[in-house]
Amino acid sequence: MKLMTIIALAACLQAPAGAADGVQRGATLEGITEYRLENGLRVLLAPDQSRPTVTTNIVYQVGSRHENYGETGMAHLLEHLLFRPSQKFSGKDGAPTPLELLNSIGARFNGSTWYDRTSYHATFPASAGNLARMLELEADRMRGAALARDDLWNPATGKGEMTVVRNEFEMAESDPLRVTGERVRAVAYDWHNYGKAAIGTRSDIEQVEVERLRAFYQRYYQPDNAVLVVAGQFEEQAALRQVQQAFGALPRPARVLAPTYTVEPVQDGERSVTVRRSGGVQLVSAGYHVAPAAHSDGAALEILLRILSDAPGGRLHQGLVATGLASKLQVVDSATREPGFLQLGAVVGKDAALEPAQDALLRVLEGMRAQPVTEAEVARARQQLLKSFEQAANDTTRLSLALTDAVAAGDWRLFFLQRERIAKVDAAAVQAVAEKYFKPSNRTLGRFIPTEQADRVTVPTDTGLAAALQDYHGRPALRQGEAFEATPAAIEGRLERLALANGMQAALLAKTTKGGAVHAVFKLRLGSQASLQDRAEVGPMAAALLAMGTQSRSRQQLRDALDALQASVSFQGGVDSVTVSVQTVREALPAVLELVAEQLQKPAYPEQEFLQYRRERVARTEQAAGEPQALAGNAVQRLLNPFPPGHPLHVPALPDSAAAQQAVTLQQVRDFHRQHYGAQDASVAVVGDFDAAHLKARLAALFGNWRAAQPYVRMARAYQAAPGARVQVETPDKANSVLLAAYPLAMRDDDAAFPALLMANYMLGGGAMRSRLADRIRQQDGLSYAVNAQLMVPARDSAGLWLATAMSAPHNSAKVEAALLEELGRAAQQGFTQAELDAAKRAWGQARQVARNADAGLAGMLSEYLALGRTMEFDRALEARVAALTVAEVNQAAARLPGAGAGLALVKAGDFRPSMLAQRVQGSADVHP
Known part of the structure; x- marks a missing residue:
């Protein structure tokens, strides 16, 4: 959903109405109330009693836009490090680490970094205790991050989070379409940081100094630069007291944040870039500078993008996909706080001519003066966008996350204001922005063509947001649902x-x-x-x-x-x-x-x-x-x-x-x-x-009377023993490699040993970023951005499969394989501890509770259970069997895993050519401050 990515300058809070000591009450809009603590932290509370979960989402108004020379990727690297041990959550003397705490409450969580913000969100079962622990964690991450040098990179061991982030960078570099989009953006910008990828450049990731990282953290991770959203099943005043207890003691910083002031010069002619690397398809993409997300042009631009790119009636779809010139479209709308950039492209077959698709793309985008927008097109696009807004508003978890980009662009209320703006947009407004921005002189494409007469676009910077919000009161809050805990x-x-x-x-x-x-x-x-x-x-x-x-x-x-x-x-x-x-x-x-x-x-x-x-x-x-x-x-x-x-x-x-x-x-x-x-x-x-x-x-x-001519006869999925094969697949010019380890199991999910093996795999590689494999290969060795293990056991056929997956740089693939086999052997031979099992039981149980409270997923499960003849008694019994497991039973089941690799199928895919491995090792030399 697209914005929901909209918005702009911050608006002043309403006159304070006392809510609690040290807390000012601000705006209330459609069931959401804003509060401000004395230290500057803004808090948005959105109670919803219909689902027994709570989502916390803390948004720091810092992203790649705020990075100085040599600091690219720093905001993203810092996001990673805040999942490492901190002062209170150190992993020592009985204290959990952040990942251990998140897993212990069954949270679904993540962090993300973009141009204008960094955010951390988690959804977990509703309880005062769980909320208190989550708030304590976020308050400690705000001011108590350790940012230890060894967590970043240890020159003695060659391990740390830097190498994990570098592997994420390598994954992105393996996608030629993504790389092309980044190059188009880089060519379009001369000075502004929006021209740089949020993940940063490889050299800055590798060479970042921990002292600069700490200074960046101290500057931006402060209460007055953050917005905390708490949404879900809670009592508002009790939750507010918990927030005040967790964050209220943090001091308001003495420093004053200077606003970013770099303004991109007006583009003075067509620009072009060509990317040449391995890939299976072609891409032609055109990008244009546009107004900030919160500008009044933003709503018309959203409508215009739908008119252009929607399938099947969109103009680009009709002009390129329907005619066979392209297989699909690519649209990147990174709505931003300051003047931004749109990219619209077409994916073309590898052996097809690219020029006809390029000509058709530009003919549609820059020919709208001759083919004006119609009211029917606007009405259709408006309906689609408004539906997206309403669906987000109906789901409190989704709404709490949608507010992220609104906060980043200026004010959380802009999520709702944009809906009203979209509802009022007419064809004349859409036509005006099309003619205003989609001009050759404002375009960046795959080639450079001089122009005799410049036709430049001055992109507005003043959004007029304060005036627009002054008399805006939103709509009545949606009717609330009942409190139903999906046990x-x-x-x-x-x-x-x-x-x-x-x-x-x-x-x-x-x-x-x-x-x-x-x-x-x-x-x-x-x-x-x-x-x-x-x-x-x-x-x-x-x-x-x-x-x-x-x-x-x-x-x-x-x-x-x-x-x-x-x-x-x-x-x-x-x-x-x-x-x-x-x-x-x-x-x-x-x-x-x-x-x-x-x-x-x-x-x-x-x-x-x-x-x-x-x-x-x-x-x-x-x-x-x-x-x-x-x-x-x-x-x-x-x-x-x-x-x-x-x-x-x-x-x-x-x-x-x-x-x-x-x-x-x-x-x-x-x-x-x-x-x-x-x-x-x-x-x-x-x-x-x-x-x-x-x-x-x-x-x-x-x-009730609809029948198929051919009867349904279920096909059994057969068990196939692992051949113990080692397969290496060469993928030239790919900066990332993949390792898969597969081991078939003759098992169904009603077998007596299934619960124990389920827990063994959960501790080995199934937990969210917290497991034996993740601790070793990602957290300790810093070799992989993504490593996990899955246990896939069917209900009807004894044809289960254990599968481990790990991403890494090709020259680290052998190290990843060795670590994986070592951890497999340790689990099979030595088993797990009682403490590990207790934590896994709690995390697994609460994660299932969160999953059952998602109505779409619950409907899918119930539909499948009908065919299996199952009731929810199966879930109750499985959870009871897991709760009753002993560590001896789990370790006995762990012995069924493939040990140190016997009978294990191992497949690697990447660019393993000796010359490329040597080049990458040299380019990633372990030289670091």
């Missing part, structure tokens, strides 16, 4: 199950939700091995094209109807199943179900849409065929896949997949639907705000 017992007690006349099963969980939100998940099960033979690529296309039009509605008409109903519908399909995910509101649910039934039962499968989608799918596969992660994953699947060519579950090589996709015909897609689609083996789960009696009647009328 297995509570779900089972509320759940209603039924079967339709044709055998389709349904599970209904009705509850009052914020804004009347409701989620539904349909699962259709299709065909048999015989009927699906040689159709592995036909099934996914038949599912994807369901959204492209019906016998009575075009693709655009479907999109417009769903937007008007504040609904989102998505289709995901494989060869033997289709999943339909639905999000809408109570009042619109009956009409949305009518549309879903129409799409499922009466698709048009128009030829033009089929050809467009086939091109895009082939292009995605061809692009993946040069990427380390995709190639490694494909190699592992092929090693462990026992099915022969032609079998529906066979895994071909990526080039063969692309050829098979290209060979699919429209008639095959239509025949597949006619033969295999029906609901007698389908299931649906609905969770949220709905009238149960009316819903049951509608489901019966729409789906």
Whole structure:
């Protein structure tokens, strides 16, 4: 969702109304109230009793825009280091580290850095204790970060967070489309820091001095430069007291932050850049300087971007994708506090001519004076954007995160103000910004062309925000939902199950939700091995094209109807199943179900849409065929896949997949639907705000008599023993490499040993950034940005799989492999400790609690349980079995893991050529201040 990324200069708080000692009450808008502590910390409280979770989101108004010469990437590096031990959370004398605390309360968490801000958010089960611990952690990270030299980089061991961040940089450098976008931005800016990638440059990442990093931290990580958002199930005044207790003692800093004042000069002609490196597709991209996010032009620009890039009716889609000149579009809208930059591009096949796509791109963007914007285009785009705002407002967690960019751009209330601005935009305003900014002299492209007469754009800097907010009061707060804690017992007690006349099963969980939100998940099960033979690529296309039009509605008409109903519908399909995910509101649910039934039962499968989608799918596969992660994953699947060519579950090589996709015909897609689609083996789960009696009647009328011509016969997934193979895949010119370690297990999720092995894997590599593998390879050795282990055990077939994944620089791949095998051997031979198991049980249990309270995920699980004949008793029993586990039982299960590598399939993908390894080692020499 795009902004929600909008906004601008900070507005003054309302006259204080005493809320507590040392706290001033500020603006209240649509259920959110602002407070300010004496030390300058701003606090936004958004209580929501409908879901038993709390989200904290602290936004520091510092990002890559604030970095000086030689400091690029410093804000992002600091974000990483704040997950390292701090003063209170040191990991010593019984104190947890930040990661241990986050995992112990089952939090879903992350940090992110952008041009204008750095943020840290976490969602966890609602309780006063959990909130107090989270606030204590954030207050300590604000002023108590250790920033130890060894945490950054230890020259004696060659380890530290610097090498982890450098590996993240290398991952980005392996994506040629992302690199091209960064180069376009760099050429477009002469002086402003928006021209630099937020992750920084390699040399600054490697050579940063810890003293400069500490000074940066001391300057910006202060109460008066932060906004804390607390959203979810809590009592407002009690939460405010907890905030005051955690943060109130922090002093207001004596320093005064100087505003950034560099203004980018007006661009005086077309600019160009060409990137040459390995890749599977081409890209042509045009970028333009535009006003700050909070400027009054921002709303019209948002509408304009939708008019240009939306599928299928957008002008760029029609001019490039629909005509076959491009396989897909690329749009980058990094709305910023100061004058910003838009990029619009087209992805073109590797062997196609690039010039026709470039000509068409510029003809659409810079030819809008001759082809003015229509009111119908504006109305459609407006409806789409307003739907996005309403969906975010209905989900308190999502809303708390959407406020991040509003804070960064100037004021959290701009999230709501932008909605009102968008609602009022007309065609004349959109036409004006198109002509104002989309000019050749304001463009950066893939080549340089001199111009005799400069036609320059002066981008406004004054947003006029204070005046716009002066009399703005927002809308009434949304109706609140009931307090419902999604425990297995509570779900089972509320759940209603039924079967339709044709055998389709349904599970209904009705509850009052914020804004009347409701989620539904349909699962259709299709065909048999015989009927699906040689159709592995036909099934996914038949599912994807369901959204492209019906016998009575075009693709655009479907999109417009769903937007008007504040609904989102998505289709995901494989060869033997289709999943339909639905999000809408109570009042619109009956009409949305009518549309879903129409799409499922009466698709048009128009030829033009089929050809467009086939091109895009082939292009995605061809692009993946040069990427380390995709190639490694494909190699592992092929090693462990026992099915022969032609079998529906066979895994071909990526080039063969692309050829098979290209060979699919429209008639095959239509025949597949006619033969295999029906609901007698389908299931649906609905969770949220709905009238149960009316819903049951509608489901019966729409789906109760729909049957497939071909019966469904489930295909068993076979167990294939690991061959103990070592496979190395060369991916030239890629700065990042991937290591996959796979080990099949003859196990189902109802086996007696499953809970113990589940906990063993959780401690080994399943925890969020906190596990044996993460502690060793990421935290201690600093070799990988992403390392984890997954235990994938099915419900019906004894065909489980343990899989470990690690990213690294190619020259570090051997070190990563050695560390992985060492930790595997230690876990299998020595097992785990009681303390590790206790912490894992708590974290795993609370994480499941958070997951069940996400209605979309719960609907998906309930739909799958219908086919399995399961109730929530399975979850209750599993959690009880985990709670009762002893460390001896877990260590006995850990012995089933592949030890130091026996029988383990190891696949590496990267650029391992000796010359490139030597070059990278030399470029990353362990020389550091």
